[in-house]
Amino acid sequence: MRKLVTSVLAGIGLTLACGTSVYAQEKSLTIFWAEWDPANYLQELGNEYEKETGVKITVETTPWSDFQTKAFTEFNAHGDAYDMVVGDSQWLGAGSTGGHYVDLTDFFNKHKLGEVMAPATVKYYAEYPGGSSKYWAIPLEGDAVGWSYRKDWFEDPKEKEAFKAKYGYDLDVPKDFKALRDIAEFFYRPDQKRYGIAIYTDNSYDAMAMGFENALFSYGGELGDYSTYKVDGFINSDKAVAALDAYKELYKFTPPGWAKSFFVEDNQAITENLAAMSMNYFAFFPSLINEASNPNAKNTGFFANPPGPGGDQFAALGGQGISIVSYSQKQEEATKFLEWFIKDETQKKWAALGGYTCSAAVLKSPEFQNATPYNKAFYETMFKVKDFWAVPEYAELLQQLNQRVYPYMIGGEGTAKETLDALAADWNATFKKYGRGQ
Amino acid sequence: MATTMITTLDRSSRAAARGLSDISIRNLFIIPTVLFLIVFNIFPLIYSLGYSFTDFRASTNAPANFVGLQNYRDLLNDPYVWSNFAITAKYVIISVAGQLLVGFGVAMLLNRDIPLKGLLTTLLLLPMMLSMAVVGLFWKLLYDPSFGIINYALGLGTFEWLSDPKMALYAVALTDIWMWSPFVMLLSLAGLSAVPKHLYEAAAIDRAGPFYTFFRITLPLVAPILMIAVIFRTMEAFKTFDLAYILTSQPTTELISIRLYKMAFQEWQTGRSCALAYIVLIMVLAITNIYVKYLNKVKER
Numbered sequence A: 001m002r003k004l005v006t007s008v009l010a011g012i013g014l015t016l017a018c019g020t021s022v023y024a025q026e027k028s029l030t031i032f033w034a035e036w037d038p039a040n041y042l043q044e045l046g047n048e049y050e051k052e053t054g055v056k057i058t059v060e061t062t063p064w065s066d067f068q069t070k071a072f073t074e075f076n077a078h079g080d081a082y083d084m085v086v087g088d089s090q091w092l093g094a095g096s097t098g099g100h101y102v103d104l105t106d107f108f109n110k111h112k113l114g115e116v117m118a119p120a121t122v123k124y125y126a127e128y129p130g131g132s133s134k135y136w137a138i139p140l141e142g143d144a145v146g147w148s149y150r151k152d153w154f155e156d157p158k159e160k161e162a163f164k165a166k167y168g169y170d171l172d173v174p175k176d177f178k179a180l181r182d183i184a185e186f187f188y189r190p191d192q193k194r195y196g197i198a199i200y201t202d203n204s205y206d207a208m209a210m211g212f213e214n215a216l217f218s219y220g221g222e223l224g225d226y227s228t229y230k231v232d233g234f235i236n237s238d239k240a241v242a243a244l245d246a247y248k249e250l251y252k253f254t255p256p257g258w259a260k261s262f263f264v265e266d267n268q269a270i271t272e273n274l275a276a277m278s279m280n281y282f283a284f285f286p287s288l289i290n291e292a293s294n295p296n297a298k299n300t301g302f303f304a305n306p307p308g309p310g311g312d313q314f315a316a317l318g319g320q321g322i323s324i325v326s327y328s329q330k331q332e333e334a335t336k337f338l339e340w341f342i343k344d345e346t347q348k349k350w351a352a353l354g355g356y357t358c359s360a361a362v363l364k365s366p367e368f369q370n371a372t373p374y375n376k377a378f379y380e381t382m383f384k385v386k387d388f389w390a391v392p393e394y395a396e397l398l399q400q401l402n403q404r405v406y407p408y409m410i411g412g413e414g415t416a417k418e419t420l421d422a423l424a425a426d427w428n429a430t431f432k433k434y435g436r437g438q
Numbered sequence B: 001m002a003t004t005m006i007t008t009l010d011r012s013s014r015a016a017a018r019g020l021s022d023i024s025i026r027n028l029f030i031i032p033t034v035l036f037l038i039v040f041n042i043f044p045l046i047y048s049l050g051y052s053f054t055d056f057r058a059s060t061n062a063p064a065n066f067v068g069l070q071n072y073r074d075l076l077n078d079p080y081v082w083s084n085f086a087i088t089a090k091y092v093i094i095s096v097a098g099q100l101l102v103g104f105g106v107a108m109l110l111n112r113d114i115p116l117k118g119l120l121t122t123l124l125l126l127p128m129m130l131s132m133a134v135v136g137l138f139w140k141l142l143y144d145p146s147f148g149i150i151n152y153a154l155g156l157g158t159f160e161w162l163s164d165p166k167m168a169l170y171a172v173a174l175t176d177i178w179m180w181s182p183f184v185m186l187l188s189l190a191g192l193s194a195v196p197k198h199l200y201e202a203a204a205i206d207r208a209g210p211f212y213t214f215f216r217i218t219l220p221l222v223a224p225i226l227m228i229a230v231i232f233r234t235m236e237a238f239k240t241f242d243l244a245y246i247l248t249s250q251p252t253t254e255l256i257s258i259r260l261y262k263m264a265f266q267e268w269q270t271g272r273s274c275a276l277a278y279i280v281l282i283m284v285l286a287i288t289n290i291y292v293k294y295l296n297k298v299k300e301r
Helices: A002-024 A037-053 A064-076 A089-097 A105-110 A119-125 A151-155 A157-167 A177-187 A207-218 A238-251 A263-271 A331-341 A344-353 A360-364 A375-382 A394-409 A416-433 B022-051 B070-076 B079-110 B117-129 B132-143 B149-154 B168-193 B197-205 B210-239 B242-247 B256-266 B270-300
Strands: A028-034 A056-062 A084-088 A138-141 A145-150 A195-198 A275-281 A300-303 A320-324
Touching: A028 A037, A028 A064, A028 A331, A037 A056, A037 A331, A037 A344, A056 A064, A064 A084, A064 A089, A064 B256, A084 A089, A084 A331, A089 A119, A089 A320, A089 A394, A119 A138, A119 A320, A138 A331, A145 A151, A145 A207, A145 A263, A145 A375, A151 A157, A151 A300, A157 A177, A177 A195, A177 A238, A177 A275, A195 A263, A207 A238, A207 A394, A238 A394, A238 A416, A263 A275, A320 A331, A331 A344, A344 A360, A360 A375, A394 A416, A394 B256, B022 B270, B070 B270, B079 B117, B079 B168, B079 B210, B079 B256, B117 B168, B132 B149, B132 B168, B132 B242, B168 B210, B168 B242, B197 B210, B210 B270, B242 B256, B256 B270
Parallel strands: A028 A056, A028 A084, A195 A275
Antiparallel strands: A084 A320, A138 A320, A145 A275, A145 A300
């Protein structure tokens, strides 16, 4: 029995020893992000930081589908596995009111980040509650939904002729939502295995919401009033109803089996010659101009989300800010990294590596805008973006949107008006439950 | 008497030489297991029962307020939750019935002298040895309307197995049947080989037809073991998450476990999801109990 006790004690001792040796390596920081190309670029940027300061940066990633779950599981357990997290814009409410994020307001004001970063990125990636001038993150990866298209299909003289004959105007990058629809219809040819358009339809996280928002905002609609939490008359307004109908109309011209599609499928639509146009986040465009990942790289063009019938032009916001996790043991070290990160030359490096900087100066510079075929569209978009609710219960609001909009979009149940009226009622109930608004 | 169940320690054994009594050996084996069960099963079970009466959210610092039966009331009044239950019931029935039919059928075919029987049985068992997630990913490719081999083989063109709201649940059930029929087959084979040969001989002498032999001899004798297969598969099918979650995200395939997962880990409604978990637990317990009662009845015959 004594032997057993000794071996158990030895085991515990060994575990403790291993535990402390981790703490001995203080000069390292872990950043948590989703698994995608920008995270690799951030790792490269982190390697530069290590060269300069000796502090090792590790960017830990997980697939998008469990990014939110994994991050919040760690937060809720008050774990210190991550020193910083590049969290989705919708997390700001939950992160700040839940005490998971460190308040960066002083840092923000000290470095005048409100002026350094593009206004939309400050508003949506950093501030919570809206208009409070309290900041919880530093805009890191700017992102919005844009479009890619097949230049070779669009520029084919025969197609141009046929299009003009059918619709009475020239086939070109769509100037508004009506043109988007017409072109999608024009290229929809199931017998040739060619389809018109690829859009977001997945209902497991925010894909459906982002796709619908692209139509909603450009049609002049709104999700609701972000300061009073009033949704009636916004999400179920005539404009919103028309926008949902327009988005559903586009679904008709998608490739077969397009009922659970998000960024992977939408890029495939271009690489696999499936669709003429495809909606996606700008963050996924680098792989479309890379011949190794897109055989049609030379023939792929890009455009910003077109205006709606009233001339409004907006796009759904993606992108993330970087926050310091309040349970981290190395908050000072993390702050130093952020100070380095917001420097102009770091932001330039970040953009050169393929990251989408939010620095207004870099965005405006001609060298950035001419660096890739899509940077100009990105620059234009980043000044007219809108985002989903950022309240702590945003996931419930998303779920309700998916629950209402998906059966209408994909299953054709009910009408757009009924769908959005029901959604407004759901959202009202949720806001009431959490005591928001009147 | 319970103590007589424990065989006394051989006095010449090494354990006895070290001064360990049989009681202390029993404790050495049982206490860690019981402790493990209490810490990781019983304690969370009771703790979550407490949460199910609160509006606790794990993602915020707000204190949990006692709300009584509010969560249960809301859940049982939520038409979406009811539709999740209805979908789950439909899925369980299709999937278990399919597995029973295919599994038992294949077992009947294999229950005779054929060459390479052992190899054949082993190969047929392969699907159930794969991980659910891997099967889900494979079948997603197989079902693909543009390049999937199923449409190609059956000449269905671009039939949308997983995006068609009406078809999706059947497609998931079909995958489950493919994966778990071998399990039913294995149990049925064991049952079939235990049927005494002389019964068949007697039936042959009496000139009983194949249907009569099947329904009067084979089925009644295999029934208890088939019931066990049904219990296992029903419980598993009721809990199905990964397969359906990976294959499709149609509202018509949102099984109760998927709803529960979303509520608990995407929306972080911890209190309410605990309540839903309890409702599911009670349902599974009730269904299993009915089966076990029925199984005992079948055995008595």
